[in-house]
Structures are given as structure tokens and as C-alpha cells.
Amino acid sequence: MRTLGLGLLAGVLAWISAGCGGDDGTIVTVYAAASLSEAFEDLAEEFEAANPGVDVKLSFAGSARLAAQISAGARADVFASADIANMARVVDAGRTSAPPVLFARNRLALVVPADNPGDVTELADLVDDELVVAVCAPEVPCGALAETVLDDAGVDIDADTEEASVRAVLTKVMLGEVDAGLVYASDVAVGSDKVLAVPLGPQIRFNDYPVATVSDREVATDFVDFVLGPDGFRILWIHGFDSP
Amino acid sequence: MTGRFTTKRPHRRPPIAILVMAIIAVAVLALPLVGLLQRTPWSSLGTTLGETATLEALRVSVVVSLLAAGVSVVLGLPLAWVLARLSFRGRALVRAVVLLPMVLPPVVGGIALFFALGRRGLVGRALHNWFGLDTLIGTTAGAVIAAAFVSMPFFVITAEAGLRQLDSRLESAASTLGAGRWTVLRRITLPLLAPSLAAGATLSWARALGEFGATITFAGNHPGRTRTLPLAIAQANEAGQPEAAIAMSVLLIGVSLLILIGLRHRWIAPRARQPEGSPETSPS
Numbered sequence: 001m002r003t004l005g006l007g008l009l010a011g012v013l014a015w016i017s018a019g020c021g022g023d024d025g026t027i028v029t030v031y032a033a034a035s036l037s038e039a040f041e042d043l044a045e046e047f048e049a050a051n052p053g054v055d056v057k058l059s060f061a062g063s064a065r066l067a068a069q070i071s072a073g074a075r076a077d078v079f080a081s082a083d084i085a086n087m088a089r090v091v092d093a094g095r096t097s098a099p100p101v102l103f104a105r106n107r108l109a110l111v112v113p114a115d116n117p118g119d120v121t122e123l124a125d126l127v128d129d130e131l132v133v134a135v136c137a138p139e140v141p142c143g144a145l146a147e148t149v150l151d152d153a154g155v156d157i158d159a160d161t162e163e164a165s166v167r168a169v170l171t172k173v174m175l176g177e178v179d180a181g182l183v184y185a186s187d188v189a190v191g192s193d194k195v196l197a198v199p200l201g202p203q204i205r206f207n208d209y210p211v212a213t214v215s216d217r218e219v220a221t222d223f224v225d226f227v228l229g230p231d232g233f234r235i236l237w238i239h240g241f242d243s244p
Numbered sequence: 245m246t247g248r249f250t251t252k253r254p255h256r257r258p259p260i261a262i263l264v265m266a267i268i269a270v271a272v273l274a275l276p277l278v279g280l281l282q283r284t285p286w287s288s289l290g291t292t293l294g295e296t297a298t299l300e301a302l303r304v305s306v307v308v309s310l311l312a313a314g315v316s317v318v319l320g321l322p323l324a325w326v327l328a329r330l331s332f333r334g335r336a337l338v339r340a341v342v343l344l345p346m347v348l349p350p351v352v353g354g355i356a357l358f359f360a361l362g363r364r365g366l367v368g369r370a371l372h373n374w375f376g377l378d379t380l381i382g383t384t385a386g387a388v389i390a391a392a393f394v395s396m397p398f399f400v401i402t403a404e405a406g407l408r409q410l411d412s413r414l415e416s417a418a419s420t421l422g423a424g425r426w427t428v429l430r431r432i433t434l435p436l437l438a439p440s441l442a443a444g445a446t447l448s449w450a451r452a453l454g455e456f457g458a459t460i461t462f463a464g465n466h467p468g469r470t471r472t473l474p475l476a477i478a479q480a481n482e483a484g485q486p487e488a489a490i491a492m493s494v495l496l497i498g499v500s501l502l503i504l505i506g507l508r509h510r511w512i513a514p515r516a517r518q519p520e521g522s523p524e525t526s527p528s
Contacts, residue, residue, distance in 0.1 A: 160382030161464025
């Protein structure tokens with residue numbers, strides 16, 4: 001019994017300490033916009049495969065939150081933002097080690113739960129106060145894009161909730177808790193069979209995604225080059241992003 | 245009390261090691277606040293706090309936290325009575341479930357509330373179909389439910405402790421003298437319990453005032469309806485407006501400190517009630 005307890009304790013300690021450095025591999029920490037989640041997971045996997053011994057640690061959140069964290073000194077190697085404004089905050093804070101480069105472009109999408117409970121067929125339907133609508137907060141890139149598109153269309157809505165990241169909007173639509181949400185075109189596939197995209201017609205507005213190194217480590221530059229290279233382009237395209 | 249660092253028993257020095265550790269503990273807890281205050285733009289504080297958006301968030305915070313504390317008292321008092329006075333199988337389990345929100349990450353509470361009260365949730369679906377209740381996202385009611393979920397345990401645990409400490413012989417005496425159940429409750433139990441109830445209500449109010457995770461997850465972020473001060477602070481911080489975030493934080497810290505200072509006698513009550521100079525007895 002006592003041996004068992006000691007063995008268990010040793011196991012737990014080994015498991016705990018496994019996470020505490022000690023790893024001989026190189027770690028590259030990438031802060032990326034929430035909308036990049038699946039694309040960057042694939043990117044990281046291929047980058048790791050192409051660079052044995054390198055471990056990519058990904059941190060996803062709304063670009064505004066990531067920009068705030070990096071500006072406050074978070075130890076990231078690479079930052080990929082969903083718009084230029086939030087990248088500019090990090091550049092202004094003097095936290096980038098090389099000028100940002102555009103690597104992808106994303107358009108707005110209107111999604112509804114698969115059974116479309118609010119019977120939404122076009123953007124203008126969102127003015128109905130009875131509809132429960134989720135958007136991104138204005139400081140989050142998808143929120144800024146939504147504002148521009150709604151302004152263009154002359155549609156004035158009072159959204160029920162302003163979320164801190166595009167994926168929080170998507171989740172609420174997938175759960176059926178809201179009747180409609182404004183997300184990115186690249187998010188529609190992530191919602192799979194739980195969401196429907198309502199056609200918005202030709203889109204002239206988009207967000208440009210810039211990426212920049214934060215640390216001056218070589219592996220950070222390697223990762224950015226990989227994102228900008230042919231493999232990065234292919235993976236981003238598969239996940240519904242356009243090229244800038 | 246003769247000096248700052250004397251214990252109640254005279255002629256005995258406090259061990260240095262304990263003092264050092266205690267000072268480190270205070271530093272760990274107080275340093276972030278000092279850091280915040282040192283960065284506070286005091287000259288422009290008034291202007292920032294006077295902005296419409298800030299006042300709106302303050303109003304939502306006050307309304308939501310007071311309503312949540314009210315819900316906690318109305319529902320929590322009967323629950324505390326049941327837990328303190330009735331013995332039944334599974335009481336320990338009930339108590340554990342009731343206190344769970346105190347240790348649960350609030351965001352878990354928010355997600356769980358979706359599956360209970362959301363449009364397609366366990367109970368929410370029925371409410372939606374039968375009473376036409378629509379979503380609670382973006383409504384003050386939703387924010388109150390989220391805040392009550394995390395703050396009610398604080399009331400229940402305080403009220404239950406108060407009920408257990410109550411000298412039940414007083415209640416027995418009253419009923420022996422012919423008082424009915426309600427009279428005993430009204431004239432004996434509640435007045436004796438009042439300090440505990442006040443402390444529990446204040447504590448749950450303070451917890452509701454600081455609530456963030458469950459609210460933003462379950463009730464969303466809508467200005468004037470669910471955007472409380474904590475939500476507004478997080479948003480300002482992420483939007484690259486640190487001054488606004490700091491100013492609202494100072495406001496929230498000030499209110500919370502006032503609450504805690506007001507409560508201080510409740511937490512050291514047994515000792516404070518002892519007459520000066522009487523020998524200390526260990527609580528039985």
C-alpha cells in the first residue's frame with residue numbers, strides 16, 4: 001500500500017515536472033488571432049514536421065487582447081493579428097523586432113443556427129429588435145469590419161452582445177443562443193453543420209492580416225517566413241482565407 | 245492595545261520569522277494594488293470616471309449586484325436554514341453542490357448556465373416554448389442570474405454558520421412560553437441572526453460586484469444592460485485604453501475596500517466581543 005502511494009506520488013511529480021522546461025527542443029511561442037485557430041494549428045504541425053526539435057506553442061484570443069498582452073510585455077515570439085490597427089498598437093509599443101507583413105485577407109460572413117430560427121435571409125433583417133444578434137466588440141477586428149460593412153449597407157443594428165473574439169460569436173450561434181452573428185468567411189467552415197451562412201452579396205470590405213516577429217530569435221523569423229511561404233499560403237487558402 | 249506589533253498577551257515578543265512571512269504575504273497581496281495606484285492618472289481621474297460609458301457601467305454594476313444579492317438572500321436564507329437545522333441523507337452532497345460556484349471558474353458557471361437556461365437548455369427550452377421567454381443574452385436578468393449563481397454560496401455559508409452558532413435554547417424557551425413558530429422566527433431567530441445575515445448579504449453583494457466570467461459568458465456584453473464595471477474594465481484594457489481601465493479599477497477597488505472595512509468586525513467577532521482584559525478562551 002505504502003509502495004503504491006509512493007509510486008503514485010513519484011508518477012504525479014514526474015508528470016508535473018514534465019511541463020517545466022527541461023525540454024531540449026526549441027520552443028517558438030505564437031500569439032495569433034482567434035480566427036486563425038485551425039489554420040495556425042495546421043501551420044504549426046507542418047512547421048514542426050519541417051523543423052525537427054522545434055515545438056510551436058500557440059495562443060489564440062481576440063487580436064485586441066493579444067495586442068494588449070504583448071504591449072504589456074508578454075513573451076511571444078510571433079504575433080499574427082486579424083487587422084492592421086491591433087498590429088499597429090504592438091508596433092507603437094516598440095514590441096516588434098521586424099516590420100509586419102500582410103499574409104492573409106478575410107471577409108465578413110453572416111451566420112445563423114442551422115435551423116435559422118430567426119428566419120434571417122439578408123443583412124438588413126438584423127435591424128429587427130426581436131432578433132438576438134451577436135457581433136464582435138468594436139476594438140476586435142471582426143467588430144470593426146462588421147461596423148464598416150453595416151455602415152456601407154446603411155443597416156443600423158443594436159446588437160444584443162459584443163463579444164471579445166470572433167469565436168465567441170461563432171460559439172453562441174452554434175449553440176443556437178442567438179439568431180444571427182457576424183463572423184468571418186473563414187469561420188463558416190468551422191461551424192460545420194451547426195451554422196448556415198446567409199449570402200451577403202459581393203463584398204468589397206475585408207480585413208488584412210499582418211504577421212510580425214516580436215522576439216529577435218531566429219526560429220521566430222523562420223516561422224514568419226513559413227507563414228509567408230507557399231506552404232503557409234496553401235494552408236491558409238484551405239481554411240478559407242484569401243491572399244492579401 | 246498598547247502598540248502596533250504587540251500581541252494581546254503582554255511581555256511576549258512575536259517570533260521574527262512569523263512577522264517576516266506575514267509582511268511578505270501582505271506585500272504579495274498589496275503590491276499589485278500599489279502598482280495600480282502608482283499608475284493612476286489622478287488629475288484626469290474625475291473626467292474619465294465622469295464619462296457616460298463609465299457611469300453607465302457603474303449603474304449596471306450597482307443594479308445587477310444589488311439584485312443578485314437580493315436573490316441570494318431570498319433564496320439563500322431558507323436553504324441555509326435547511327442545511328443548518330434539518331438532518332437528512334445527502335446533506336453533505338447538497339452543501340457541496342451549493343458551495344461549488346465558490347471554487348468553480350466563473351466561466352464554467354456561464355457555460356453551464358447556457359445548458360440549463362439557454363434557449364436550447366434543459367429548463368430554458370421549456371420556458372422558451374411555454375412562456376415565450378426569449379434568450380437571456382444581452383439582458384439585465386441574465387446578468388443578475390449569472391451574478392447570483394456565483395454570489396449566493398457566500399450568503400448561504402455565512403447564514404448557515406450564523407444559524408449553527410445561534411443558541412437554540414432561546415428559541416426553545418420562547419416556544420415554551422407560548423410563542424408560535426412564526427413569532428419565534430420573527431422575534432428571536434431573525435434578530436439574533438441579523439449580524440450574520442448582514443455580513444452574508446454584504447459578502448455576496450461584494451462578490452456579485454466583482455463578477456466577470458459567468459456574466460460575459462452567459463449574459464454577453466451589452467452596454468447599459470449587461471456591461472458591468474468588470475466587463476467595461478476588461479474591454480478598455482483590451483481596446484488600448486489603459487487610463488480608462490485604471491480609473492474604473494480604482495473605483496471598483498474603492499467600493500470593495502469600503503465593503504470589506506465595513507465587514508471587519510464580522511470576521512473577528514468572537515474575539516472582539518470579549519470584554520477588555522478578560523483571559524482568552526479557546527472557542528469550544
